[in-house]
Protein backbone atom coordinates (compact mmCIF):
# COMPACT_ATOMS: atom_id res chain seq x y z
CA UNK A 123 0.00 0.00 0.00
CA UNK A 124 1.33 3.37 -1.08
CA UNK A 125 0.20 6.60 0.57
CA UNK A 126 2.66 8.99 -1.11
CA UNK A 127 1.58 11.18 -4.01
CA UNK A 128 3.68 10.79 -7.15
CA UNK A 129 5.56 13.76 -8.65
CA UNK A 130 2.80 14.62 -11.13
CA UNK A 131 0.14 14.55 -8.40
CA UNK A 132 2.28 16.75 -6.13
CA UNK A 133 2.71 19.21 -8.96
CA UNK A 134 -1.04 19.35 -9.67
CA UNK A 135 -1.82 19.72 -5.97
CA UNK A 136 0.76 22.52 -5.62
CA UNK A 137 -0.50 24.33 -8.70
CA UNK A 138 -4.13 24.10 -7.56
CA UNK A 139 -3.12 25.30 -4.08
CA UNK A 140 -1.39 28.35 -5.52
CA UNK A 141 -4.27 29.26 -7.84
CA UNK A 142 -6.74 28.69 -5.01
CA UNK A 143 -4.89 31.10 -2.71
CA UNK A 144 -4.00 33.73 -5.29
CA UNK A 145 -6.99 33.77 -7.65
CA UNK A 146 -9.92 31.96 -6.03
CA UNK A 147 -9.83 32.98 -2.36
CA UNK A 148 -9.96 36.75 -2.98
CA UNK A 149 -13.08 36.34 -5.17
CA UNK A 150 -15.02 33.72 -3.22
CA UNK A 151 -17.31 35.99 -1.18
CA UNK A 152 -18.07 38.17 -4.19
CA UNK A 153 -19.09 35.19 -6.33
CA UNK A 154 -21.48 34.13 -3.63
CA UNK A 155 -23.00 37.59 -3.39
CA UNK A 156 -23.36 38.32 -7.10
CA UNK A 157 -24.05 34.79 -8.34
CA UNK A 158 -22.14 35.64 -11.48
CA UNK A 159 -20.12 32.97 -13.22
CA UNK A 160 -16.42 33.82 -12.65
CA UNK A 161 -14.83 33.80 -16.11
CA UNK A 162 -11.58 35.05 -14.57
CA UNK A 163 -11.30 31.95 -12.39
CA UNK A 164 -12.07 29.73 -15.37
CA UNK A 165 -9.25 31.54 -17.19
CA UNK A 166 -6.91 30.95 -14.24
CA UNK A 167 -7.67 27.21 -14.37
CA UNK A 168 -7.17 27.22 -18.12
CA UNK A 169 -3.78 28.95 -17.87
CA UNK A 170 -2.38 26.27 -15.57
CA UNK A 171 -4.03 23.41 -17.48
CA UNK A 172 -6.35 22.17 -14.75
CA UNK A 173 -9.30 21.70 -17.11
CA UNK A 174 -8.17 18.50 -18.79
CA UNK A 175 -7.06 16.34 -15.88
CA UNK A 176 -9.47 13.50 -16.66
CA UNK A 177 -9.21 13.86 -20.43
CA UNK A 178 -6.69 11.50 -22.06
CA UNK A 179 -3.57 13.00 -23.59
CA UNK A 180 -4.47 11.99 -27.13
CA UNK A 181 -7.58 14.19 -26.86
CA UNK A 182 -5.82 17.27 -25.51
CA UNK A 183 -5.93 16.64 -21.76
CA UNK A 184 -3.19 15.62 -19.36
CA UNK A 185 -4.73 12.23 -18.56
CA UNK A 186 -3.65 12.74 -14.96
CA UNK A 187 -6.84 11.04 -13.80
CA UNK A 188 -9.64 11.26 -11.29
CA UNK A 189 -7.29 11.18 -8.27
CA UNK A 190 -5.46 14.22 -9.64
CA UNK A 191 -8.78 15.99 -10.20
CA UNK A 192 -9.83 15.18 -6.62
CA UNK A 193 -6.57 16.69 -5.34
CA UNK A 194 -7.11 19.88 -7.33
CA UNK A 195 -10.76 20.17 -6.30
CA UNK A 196 -9.84 19.68 -2.64
CA UNK A 197 -7.42 22.63 -2.78
CA UNK A 198 -9.86 24.96 -4.49
CA UNK A 199 -12.84 24.00 -2.32
CA UNK A 200 -10.91 25.08 0.80
CA UNK A 201 -11.80 28.62 -0.24
CA UNK A 202 -14.68 28.31 -2.69
CA UNK A 203 -16.87 25.28 -3.26
CA UNK A 204 -18.36 26.83 -6.41
CA UNK A 205 -14.92 27.12 -7.99
CA UNK A 206 -14.27 23.51 -7.06
CA UNK A 207 -17.44 22.68 -8.96
CA UNK A 208 -16.03 24.47 -12.01
CA UNK A 209 -13.15 22.00 -12.03
CA UNK A 210 -15.53 19.10 -11.54
CA UNK A 211 -17.53 20.35 -14.52
CA UNK A 212 -14.50 19.79 -16.73
CA UNK A 213 -15.15 16.10 -16.08
CA UNK A 214 -18.88 15.58 -15.47
CA UNK A 215 -20.03 16.22 -19.06
CA UNK A 216 -16.84 14.84 -20.64
CA UNK A 217 -16.75 11.50 -18.83
CA UNK A 218 -19.67 10.12 -20.91
CA UNK A 219 -17.55 10.91 -23.98
CA UNK A 220 -14.38 9.46 -22.47
CA UNK A 221 -16.25 6.29 -21.50
CA UNK A 222 -18.60 5.89 -24.45
CA UNK A 223 -17.83 8.40 -27.20
CA UNK A 224 -16.74 7.42 -30.69
CA UNK A 225 -13.20 8.25 -31.77
CA UNK A 226 -14.34 11.25 -33.81
CA UNK A 227 -16.59 12.53 -30.99
CA UNK A 228 -13.67 12.35 -28.58
CA UNK A 229 -11.42 14.20 -31.01
CA UNK A 230 -14.03 16.88 -31.70
CA UNK A 231 -15.34 17.66 -28.23
CA UNK A 232 -12.86 16.62 -25.55
CA UNK A 233 -9.93 18.77 -26.52
CA UNK A 234 -12.10 21.90 -26.56
CA UNK A 235 -12.90 21.37 -22.88
CA UNK A 236 -9.36 20.36 -21.96
CA UNK A 237 -7.98 23.52 -23.55
CA UNK A 238 -10.64 25.74 -22.00
CA UNK A 239 -12.06 26.63 -25.40
CA UNK A 240 -15.49 25.26 -24.51
CA UNK A 241 -17.54 24.72 -21.38
CA UNK A 242 -19.96 21.87 -21.05
CA UNK A 243 -22.81 20.72 -18.81
CA UNK A 244 -24.38 17.39 -17.89
CA UNK A 245 -28.16 17.20 -18.39
CA UNK A 246 -29.77 14.28 -16.61
CA UNK A 247 -32.24 15.65 -14.04
CA UNK A 248 -35.76 16.63 -15.14
CA UNK A 249 -38.83 18.10 -13.44
CA UNK A 250 -40.25 14.60 -12.88
CA UNK A 251 -37.07 12.59 -12.41
CA UNK A 252 -34.10 13.14 -10.11
CA UNK A 253 -33.00 10.15 -8.05
CA UNK A 254 -35.11 7.94 -10.28
CA UNK A 255 -33.15 9.09 -13.30
CA UNK A 256 -34.31 6.34 -15.65
CA UNK A 257 -37.84 7.77 -15.41
CA UNK A 258 -36.76 10.76 -17.49
CA UNK A 259 -39.17 11.95 -20.18
CA UNK A 260 -37.05 13.85 -22.70
CA UNK A 261 -37.31 12.16 -26.06
CA UNK A 262 -35.31 12.09 -29.27
CA UNK A 263 -37.24 10.88 -32.30
CA UNK A 264 -35.65 9.78 -35.58
CA UNK A 265 -36.21 12.00 -38.59
CA UNK A 266 -34.28 10.46 -41.46
CA UNK A 267 -30.72 10.14 -40.18
CA UNK A 268 -31.27 12.95 -37.68
CA UNK A 269 -32.93 13.07 -34.28
CA UNK A 270 -35.38 15.68 -33.04
CA UNK A 271 -34.91 16.28 -29.32
CA UNK A 272 -37.63 17.59 -27.02
CA UNK A 273 -37.60 17.85 -23.26
CA UNK A 274 -36.77 19.84 -20.18
CA UNK A 275 -33.84 19.55 -17.79
CA UNK A 276 -33.60 20.98 -14.28
CA UNK A 277 -30.85 22.21 -11.97
CA UNK A 278 -28.13 22.00 -14.61
CA UNK A 279 -24.82 23.26 -13.20
CA UNK A 280 -23.07 25.59 -15.60
CA UNK A 281 -26.04 25.42 -17.97
CA UNK A 282 -25.99 29.17 -18.64
CA UNK A 283 -22.39 29.22 -19.84
CA UNK A 284 -22.14 25.86 -21.60
CA UNK A 285 -21.10 25.64 -25.25
CA UNK A 286 -22.44 22.11 -25.42
CA UNK A 287 -24.32 19.80 -23.11
CA UNK A 288 -24.50 16.04 -22.86
CA UNK A 289 -28.19 15.29 -22.59
CA UNK A 290 -29.94 12.01 -21.84
CA UNK A 291 -33.20 11.25 -23.63
CA UNK A 292 -35.40 8.34 -24.55
CA UNK A 293 -35.03 6.88 -28.02
CA UNK A 294 -36.82 3.59 -27.38
CA UNK A 295 -40.12 2.32 -26.03
CA UNK A 296 -39.23 -1.07 -24.60
CA UNK A 297 -39.54 0.28 -21.05
CA UNK A 298 -36.45 0.57 -18.87
CA UNK A 299 -33.00 2.13 -18.91
CA UNK A 300 -32.07 0.66 -22.30
CA UNK A 301 -34.52 3.13 -23.88
CA UNK A 302 -32.16 5.96 -22.95
CA UNK A 303 -29.50 7.41 -25.26
CA UNK A 304 -27.03 10.24 -24.78
CA UNK A 305 -26.58 13.16 -27.15
CA UNK A 306 -24.04 15.91 -27.51
CA UNK A 307 -26.08 19.09 -27.93
CA UNK A 308 -24.32 22.28 -29.05
CA UNK A 309 -26.06 25.10 -27.22
CA UNK A 310 -26.23 27.33 -30.29
CA UNK A 311 -28.65 24.91 -31.98
CA UNK A 312 -32.11 26.35 -32.72
CA UNK A 313 -34.55 25.08 -30.08
CA UNK A 314 -32.03 25.06 -27.23
CA UNK A 315 -32.86 27.59 -24.54
CA UNK A 316 -32.17 28.39 -20.91
CA UNK A 317 -35.62 28.97 -19.50
CA UNK A 318 -34.52 30.08 -16.05
CA UNK A 319 -31.66 30.18 -13.58
CA UNK A 320 -32.30 29.01 -10.05
CA UNK A 321 -32.23 31.16 -6.92
CA UNK A 322 -30.31 28.89 -4.62
CA UNK A 323 -28.97 28.55 -1.10
CA UNK A 324 -25.29 28.16 -1.95
CA UNK A 325 -22.69 27.41 -4.62
CA UNK A 326 -23.95 30.54 -6.25
CA UNK A 327 -20.87 31.23 -8.34
CA UNK A 328 -21.87 28.49 -10.76
CA UNK A 329 -25.42 29.21 -11.95
CA UNK A 330 -27.85 26.31 -12.06
CA UNK A 331 -30.23 26.37 -15.01
CA UNK A 332 -33.46 25.01 -16.30
CA UNK A 333 -32.90 23.98 -19.92
CA UNK A 334 -35.49 23.40 -22.62
CA UNK A 335 -35.02 21.43 -25.85
CA UNK A 336 -37.68 22.28 -28.37
CA UNK A 337 -37.37 20.40 -31.66
CA UNK A 338 -33.58 20.50 -31.50
CA UNK A 339 -32.26 18.78 -34.63
CA UNK A 340 -29.21 16.62 -34.03
CA UNK A 341 -27.26 14.74 -36.66
CA UNK A 342 -26.32 11.09 -36.05
CA UNK A 343 -22.75 12.20 -35.30
CA UNK A 344 -24.11 13.67 -32.04
CA UNK A 345 -25.50 10.38 -30.71
CA UNK A 346 -23.00 9.27 -28.06
CA UNK A 347 -20.97 6.34 -29.34
CA UNK A 348 -23.24 6.17 -32.39
CA UNK A 349 -25.32 3.72 -30.40
CA UNK A 350 -28.87 4.02 -29.11
CA UNK A 351 -29.64 2.62 -25.69
CA UNK A 352 -26.28 3.03 -23.96
CA UNK A 353 -27.04 6.46 -22.51
CA UNK A 354 -28.20 5.41 -19.07
CA UNK A 355 -25.21 3.14 -18.56
CA UNK A 356 -22.84 5.97 -19.39
CA UNK A 357 -24.79 8.40 -17.21
CA UNK A 358 -24.42 6.06 -14.24
CA UNK A 359 -20.78 5.13 -14.88
CA UNK A 360 -19.96 8.82 -15.15
CA UNK A 361 -21.53 9.46 -11.76
CA UNK A 362 -19.66 6.50 -10.29
CA UNK A 363 -16.31 7.82 -11.51
CA UNK A 364 -16.94 11.28 -10.07
CA UNK A 365 -18.38 10.39 -6.67
CA UNK A 366 -14.97 10.73 -5.03
CA UNK A 367 -14.56 14.13 -6.66
CA UNK A 368 -17.82 15.38 -5.17
CA UNK A 369 -16.40 14.01 -1.91
CA UNK A 370 -13.23 16.03 -2.53
CA UNK A 371 -15.33 19.18 -2.69
CA UNK A 372 -16.57 18.26 0.78
CA UNK A 373 -13.12 17.43 2.16
CA UNK A 374 -11.63 20.68 0.89
CA UNK A 375 -14.56 22.71 2.20
CA UNK A 376 -14.25 21.07 5.63
CA UNK A 377 -10.51 21.70 5.74
CA UNK A 378 -11.00 25.34 4.82
CA UNK A 379 -13.74 25.83 7.39
CA UNK A 380 -11.76 24.17 10.17
CA UNK A 381 -8.59 26.13 9.41
CA UNK A 382 -10.48 29.41 9.43
CA UNK A 383 -12.15 28.60 12.76
CA UNK A 384 -8.83 27.52 14.27
CA UNK A 385 -7.20 30.85 13.42
CA UNK A 386 -10.18 32.65 14.93
CA UNK A 387 -10.14 30.54 18.10
CA UNK A 388 -6.49 31.43 18.72
CA UNK A 389 -7.39 35.15 18.68
CA UNK A 390 -10.78 35.31 20.34
CA UNK A 391 -10.71 35.61 24.10
CA UNK A 392 -13.39 34.61 26.59
CA UNK A 393 -13.03 34.32 30.34
CA UNK A 394 -9.55 35.81 30.17
CA UNK A 395 -7.96 33.44 27.64
CA UNK A 396 -8.17 32.45 23.98
CA UNK A 397 -11.12 30.14 23.36
CA UNK A 398 -8.63 27.71 21.75
CA UNK A 399 -7.50 26.93 25.32
CA UNK A 400 -10.97 25.71 26.28
CA UNK A 401 -11.09 21.94 26.15
CA UNK A 402 -14.66 21.98 24.82
CA UNK A 403 -13.43 23.92 21.80
CA UNK A 404 -10.29 21.79 21.46
CA UNK A 405 -12.38 18.63 21.33
CA UNK A 406 -14.58 20.14 18.62
CA UNK A 407 -11.44 20.67 16.57
CA UNK A 408 -10.18 17.16 17.32
CA UNK A 409 -13.50 15.74 16.12
CA UNK A 410 -13.33 17.86 12.97
CA UNK A 411 -9.82 16.56 12.24
CA UNK A 412 -10.87 12.93 12.82
CA UNK A 413 -13.73 13.30 10.35
CA UNK A 414 -11.67 15.16 7.78
CA UNK A 415 -8.89 12.57 7.83
CA UNK A 416 -11.35 9.69 7.50
CA UNK A 417 -13.19 11.41 4.66
CA UNK A 418 -9.93 12.25 2.92
CA UNK A 419 -8.75 8.65 3.00
CA UNK A 420 -12.08 7.41 1.63
CA UNK A 421 -12.03 10.01 -1.13
CA UNK A 422 -8.41 9.27 -2.09
CA UNK A 423 -9.06 5.54 -2.05
CA UNK A 424 -12.19 5.97 -4.17
CA UNK A 425 -10.45 8.22 -6.69
CA UNK A 426 -7.50 5.82 -6.87
CA UNK A 427 -9.87 2.92 -7.49
CA UNK A 428 -11.56 4.79 -10.33
CA UNK A 429 -8.16 5.34 -11.94
CA UNK A 430 -7.62 1.57 -11.64
CA UNK A 431 -10.80 1.05 -13.69
CA UNK A 432 -12.90 0.05 -10.67
CA UNK A 433 -16.07 2.04 -11.23
CA UNK A 434 -18.55 -0.52 -12.55
CA UNK A 435 -21.79 -1.36 -10.76
CA UNK A 436 -20.05 -3.96 -8.59
CA UNK A 437 -17.41 -1.40 -7.54
CA UNK A 438 -19.89 1.35 -6.72
CA UNK A 439 -20.25 0.86 -2.96
CA UNK A 440 -16.84 2.21 -1.97
CA UNK A 441 -17.37 5.22 -4.23
CA UNK A 442 -20.77 5.85 -2.66
CA UNK A 443 -19.29 5.49 0.83
CA UNK A 444 -16.68 8.13 -0.03
CA UNK A 445 -19.29 10.49 -1.46
CA UNK A 446 -21.80 10.07 1.34
CA UNK A 447 -19.28 10.32 4.16
CA UNK A 448 -17.21 13.20 2.83
CA UNK A 449 -20.22 15.34 1.95
CA UNK A 450 -21.84 14.73 5.33
CA UNK A 451 -18.53 15.58 7.02
CA UNK A 452 -18.55 18.85 5.09
CA UNK A 453 -21.95 19.73 6.55
CA UNK A 454 -20.97 18.71 10.11
CA UNK A 455 -17.55 20.35 10.10
CA UNK A 456 -18.75 23.60 8.52
CA UNK A 457 -21.54 23.73 11.11
CA UNK A 458 -19.12 23.14 14.00
CA UNK A 459 -16.59 25.60 12.61
CA UNK A 460 -19.34 28.23 12.39
CA UNK A 461 -20.25 27.45 16.01
CA UNK A 462 -16.68 28.16 17.12
CA UNK A 463 -17.06 31.74 15.89
CA UNK A 464 -20.28 32.28 17.80
CA UNK A 465 -22.34 35.18 16.40
CA UNK A 466 -19.50 36.12 14.07
CA UNK A 467 -19.86 32.75 12.39
CA UNK A 468 -23.42 33.59 11.44
CA UNK A 469 -22.37 36.81 9.73
CA UNK A 470 -21.36 37.29 6.14
CA UNK A 471 -18.15 39.00 7.30
CA UNK A 472 -16.68 35.51 7.63
CA UNK A 473 -16.78 32.67 5.10
CA UNK A 474 -18.26 30.05 7.42
CA UNK A 475 -21.94 30.70 6.79
CA UNK A 476 -21.11 30.43 3.06
CA UNK A 477 -19.23 27.17 3.58
CA UNK A 478 -22.21 25.85 5.54
CA UNK A 479 -24.68 26.79 2.79
CA UNK A 480 -22.40 25.41 0.10
CA UNK A 481 -21.85 22.14 1.97
CA UNK A 482 -25.56 21.46 2.01
CA UNK A 483 -25.59 21.13 -1.77
CA UNK A 484 -23.11 18.28 -1.66
CA UNK A 485 -25.46 15.86 0.09
CA UNK A 486 -27.95 16.28 -2.77
CA UNK A 487 -26.01 16.46 -6.03
CA UNK A 488 -24.91 13.47 -8.08
CA UNK A 489 -26.97 11.11 -5.96
CA UNK A 490 -28.37 12.13 -2.58
CA UNK A 491 -27.03 10.70 0.67
CA UNK A 492 -30.05 8.38 0.68
CA UNK A 493 -29.29 7.08 -2.81
CA UNK A 494 -25.67 6.41 -1.80
CA UNK A 495 -27.03 4.32 1.07
CA UNK A 496 -29.28 2.44 -1.35
CA UNK A 497 -26.16 1.57 -3.38
CA UNK A 498 -24.15 0.58 -0.30
CA UNK A 499 -26.93 -1.56 1.20
CA UNK A 500 -27.50 -3.31 -2.12
CA UNK A 501 -23.78 -4.08 -2.38
CA UNK A 502 -23.81 -5.60 1.11
CA UNK A 503 -26.91 -7.69 0.39
CA UNK A 504 -25.59 -8.83 -2.99
CA UNK A 505 -22.19 -9.63 -1.45
CA UNK A 506 -20.28 -7.13 -3.58
CA UNK A 507 -19.05 -5.48 -0.39
CA UNK A 508 -17.83 -8.25 1.92
CA UNK A 509 -15.63 -8.47 4.97
CA UNK A 510 -14.53 -12.11 4.92
Ligand SMILES: Cc1cc2nc3c(=O)[nH]c(=O)nc-3n(C[C@H](O)[C@H](O)[C@H](O)COP(=O)(O)OP(=O)(O)OC[C@H]3O[C@@H](n4cnc5c(N)ncnc54)[C@H](O)[C@@H]3O)c2cc1C
Pocket residue numbers: 243244245246247251252253254276277278279280322325330483486487488489490491492493496
Ligand atom coordinates in the same frame (compact mmCIF):
# COMPACT_ATOMS: atom_id res chain seq x y z
C1 LIG B 1 -27.19 22.99 -6.93
C2 LIG B 1 -27.54 21.77 -7.72
C3 LIG B 1 -26.85 21.48 -8.89
C4 LIG B 1 -27.22 20.37 -9.67
N1 LIG B 1 -26.56 20.13 -10.85
C5 LIG B 1 -27.02 19.15 -11.69
C6 LIG B 1 -26.44 18.96 -13.00
O1 LIG B 1 -25.48 19.62 -13.38
N2 LIG B 1 -26.99 18.01 -13.80
C7 LIG B 1 -28.04 17.24 -13.42
O2 LIG B 1 -28.47 16.39 -14.21
N3 LIG B 1 -28.60 17.37 -12.19
C8 LIG B 1 -28.11 18.31 -11.32
N4 LIG B 1 -28.68 18.48 -10.06
C9 LIG B 1 -29.80 17.65 -9.68
C10 LIG B 1 -29.44 16.58 -8.66
O3 LIG B 1 -28.61 15.61 -9.23
C11 LIG B 1 -30.74 16.02 -8.11
O4 LIG B 1 -31.31 17.06 -7.35
C12 LIG B 1 -30.57 14.78 -7.28
O5 LIG B 1 -30.22 13.69 -8.08
C13 LIG B 1 -31.84 14.42 -6.48
O6 LIG B 1 -32.96 14.45 -7.29
P1 LIG B 1 -34.25 15.29 -6.83
O7 LIG B 1 -33.79 16.63 -6.41
O8 LIG B 1 -35.24 15.21 -7.94
O9 LIG B 1 -34.80 14.57 -5.57
P2 LIG B 1 -35.87 13.36 -5.54
O10 LIG B 1 -35.40 12.27 -6.43
O11 LIG B 1 -37.23 13.91 -5.77
O12 LIG B 1 -35.73 12.89 -4.04
C14 LIG B 1 -36.42 13.55 -2.98
C15 LIG B 1 -36.00 12.90 -1.68
O13 LIG B 1 -36.34 11.52 -1.69
C16 LIG B 1 -35.20 10.72 -1.44
N5 LIG B 1 -35.27 9.51 -2.24
C17 LIG B 1 -35.56 9.37 -3.56
N6 LIG B 1 -35.50 8.10 -3.93
C18 LIG B 1 -35.13 7.38 -2.84
C19 LIG B 1 -34.90 6.00 -2.58
N7 LIG B 1 -35.01 5.08 -3.55
N8 LIG B 1 -34.56 5.65 -1.33
C20 LIG B 1 -34.43 6.56 -0.35
N9 LIG B 1 -34.63 7.89 -0.53
C21 LIG B 1 -34.98 8.28 -1.76
C22 LIG B 1 -34.01 11.60 -1.86
O14 LIG B 1 -32.82 11.22 -1.19
C23 LIG B 1 -34.48 12.98 -1.45
O15 LIG B 1 -34.23 13.16 -0.08
C24 LIG B 1 -28.28 19.54 -9.25
C25 LIG B 1 -28.93 19.80 -8.03
C26 LIG B 1 -28.56 20.89 -7.27
C27 LIG B 1 -29.26 21.16 -5.96
